[in-house]
Amino acid sequence: MKYSSDSLPIVFITGTNGLIGSAVVRRLLKDGYRVRGGRRLTSDTRLLQGIEAQIEWVDADVLDVTSLEKALQGVTFVIHTAAVVSFVPRDRTQMYDINVNGTANIVNAALAAGIKKMAFVSSVAALGRPDPSKLSEQETAVIDEDQKWEESPLNSHYGKSKYLAELEVWRGVAEGLSAVVVNPSMVLGEGDWSRSSTQLFKYVYDEKKYYTEGLLNYVDVQDVAEAIVTLLFSDISNERYILSAGQVTYRELFTKIATAFGKQPPSKAVSTFMAETIWRVEAVRSWLTGSKPLITKETAKTARTKLVYDGHKITQAIKLTYKPLEETVARVCAEIVKNNR
Numbered sequence: 001m002k003y004s005s006d007s008l009p010i011v012f013i014t015g016t017n018g019l020i021g022s023a024v025v026r027r028l029l030k031d032g033y034r035v036r037g038g039r040r041l042t043s044d045t046r047l048l049q050g051i052e053a054q055i056e057w058v059d060a061d062v063l064d065v066t067s068l069e070k071a072l073q074g075v076t077f078v079i080h081t082a083a084v085v086s087f088v089p090r091d092r093t094q095m096y097d098i099n100v101n102g103t104a105n106i107v108n109a110a111l112a113a114g115i116k117k118m119a120f121v122s123s124v125a126a127l128g129r130p131d132p133s134k135l136s137e138q139e140t141a142v143i144d145e146d147q148k149w150e151e152s153p154l155n156s157h158y159g160k161s162k163y164l165a166e167l168e169v170w171r172g173v174a175e176g177l178s179a180v181v182v183n184p185s186m187v188l189g190e191g192d193w194s195r196s197s198t199q200l201f202k203y204v205y206d207e208k209k210y211y212t213e214g215l216l217n218y219v220d221v222q223d224v225a226e227a228i229v230t231l232l233f234s235d236i237s238n239e240r241y242i243l244s245a246g247q248v249t250y251r252e253l254f255t256k257i258a259t260a261f262g263k264q265p266p267s268k269a270v271s272t273f274m275a276e277t278i279w280r281v282e283a284v285r286s287w288l289t290g291s292k293p294l295i296t297k298e299t300a301k302t303a304r305t306k307l308v309y310d311g312h313k314i315t316q317a318i319k320l321t322y323k324p325l326e327e328t329v330a331r332v333c334a335e336i337v338k339n340n341r
Contacts (some may be wrong), residue, residue, distance in 0.1 A: 001269055005281065008033050009033070009075075009076030009077055010035075010036050010074055010075045010076055010273065011028055011033045011034065011036065011077045011078070011079060011115075011116055011232075012036045012037075012072055012077070012078050012079070013025060013035060013037050013038070013081065014038050014060070014062055014078075014079070014080050014081055014106065015079075015081035015083065015121075016037030016039060016043075016046070016048070016081075017037075017039060017043050017044055017045045017047055017048060017190050018037075018040060018082070018191075018196075019047065019191040019192075019195075019196050019197070020081045020121055020184070020187060020221060020224055020225070020228075021079075021082070022047035023221045023222060024079055024081065024228055024260050025037065025048065025051065025055065026335045027225040027226060027229045028229060028230075029051055031218055031229075034056065035054070035055050035056065035137070036057075036075060037057055037058070038058055038059075038068075038071055038082075039057055039059070040061055040068065041059075043129060043249060044192075046192065047191060047192065049192075057180065058071045060081055061102075062098060062103070062106055063098065063101065063105065063315055065105050065108070065109065066327075067104055068106065068109040069112065069113070071109075071110075072109050072110065072113040073113070073274050074223075075115065075172070076115065076116045077116055077118070077186070077232055077233075078106065078110050078115050078117075078118040079119045079121070079228060079232065080103065080106050080120050080245055080284045081117065081121040082098070082099065082102065083121070083162070083165075084099055084158075084161075084189070085158055087156060087157070090233070092157050093263070093274075094110060095157065095158065095161050096161050099158075099161040099162060099165045100161055102165075103168045103169065104168040106118075107168050107177060107290070110172065111172060111175055111176065115177070117159060117168075117179065117232060118172075118177060118178070118179045118180075118181070119180050119182070119228050119232045120165075120166070120169045120179060120180070121184065121228065122165065122169075122183045122184075123158070123162045123184060123325075124183045124185045124242060124244065124309045125142070125155075125156060125158055125159030125162055125163075125246045126149075126159055126162035126165070126166050127143055127145075127163075127183060128148070128149040128150055128152060128159065128163065128165040129143075129152045129154035129155055129159070129307060130150065130154070131150065131151070131152040131154075132259065134207030140307065141306075141308070142214070142307075142308045142310055143242075143307060143308065143309050143310065144242065144309075144310040145183075145240050152253065153319075154316045166181060166240075169181060173238050173330045178238065179238060180236060180239055181239070181240040181241070182231070182242075182243050182314075183225065183240060183241065184224050184226055184242075184243050184244070185216075185217035185219050185242070185244035185245075185309050185311070186216055186217060186218045186219070186327050186328045187218075187219055187220075187221050187224055188200075188218050188219070188220055188221065188329070188332060189221025189328075189332060190221070190331070190332055190335040190339075191221075193205075193336055193340070198332075198336075199303065200253070200254075200257070201257055201261075201332060201336055203254075204254050204257040204258050204261065204263060204266070205261050205263060205336070207258075207264050209266055209267060209268050210266050210268050210270045211250045211251045211254050211266040211267075211270065212250050212269070212270050213249070213269055213270075214250060214306060215247050215248070215306040215308070216247065216248055216249070216253055217244045217246070217307070217308065217311075218244070218246065218247075218253070218325065218328075219243045219244050219245045219311070219322065220322065220323040220327075220328040222244055222323065223243065223245065223322055223323055225318065226320060227241065227243055227320055228277050228335070230318045230320070231317075231318060233257070234318065237315060237320075240318070241311075241313055241317065242309050242310060242313065243311055243314060244309040244310070244311035245311060245322035246322070246325065247308055247309075251265075251269075253264070253329075256329045257326065257329055260329050260330050260333035260334075261333055266275075318338045
């Protein structure tokens with residue numbers, strides 16, 4: 001889809017101030033697109049520093065249908081990135097509400113407004129994980145876009161909430177909505193290091209001692225933004241794409257991050273027994289103090305899994321070339337150091 005500079009469409013984005021949302025905004029503004037962002041009075045917009053004034057802001061909440069209807073007036077495209085990512089039991093009700101019902105509201109509002117196309121940011125967790133009892137010992141499962149959801153002890157409530165959210169998008173497609181879905185793996189980028197995946201960088205910066213034996217699938221936030229924007233303005237419709245540049249062990253990733261920071265990397269592997277003990281201790285500490293646990297039952301379990309997400313389909317569809325891990329780590333660490341001096 002090509003547009004002249006004087007007829008560029010308005011793109012409405014949810015989750016504008018998040019790690020992925022802020023990267024998408026920067027990518028759109030780079031090409032001169034008009035961006036309308038939804039936010040609440042309590043929204044933290046630090047990740048939009050320097051570009052906040054270029055966004056047309058509207059008061060919009062994915063759980064407020066009326067605000068969404070107003071926000072979509074005059075809008076041509078929608079990018080839905082807003083979601084709650086949590087593995088803490090007390091967050092589950094809110095997480096399901098925002099991730100599932102919020103997505104349903106966005107889909108319904110897009111249909112009512114006659115939106116040309118919608119891009120939905122899901123997660124590889126929404127693909128589901130295979131039941132470990134069906135895998136032989138030490139077997140690494142490879143998951144692609146054809147993976148069907150199945151009940152498994154390895155699935156998280158976050159993953160299930162995103163799976164149910166995807167069903168709302170596909171329901172919208174059945175009702176006439178044009179949409180694309182992306183399923184990023186662990187997104188690495190210049191975010192708030194007290195939140196989301198960027199906490200991994202702070203963990204290493206603080207020279208923590210332990211690492212888990214699991215396998216981590218990763219993708220650069222800039223590649224995620226590139227894929228979303230390119231797919232949105234392409235002729236591709238009603239398809240899903242895994243976004244994953246590759247796999248690395250936690251120890252390897254932590255070592256790369258530590259080297260970039262000039263810190264000592266974690267050197268002690270967490271045993272299964274230790275992980276099971278830690279999440280229980282953290283659950284008690286969280287209950288007593290009201291703070292969020294550093295590790296939960298779900299994260300202790302998934303951090304030891306060895307799954308490979310095949311991210312090649314997108315490279316053929318839009319000729320995306322993933323950034324090397326070393327380049328991503330160096331850039332993110334440099335930005336974190338600059339912002340936290």
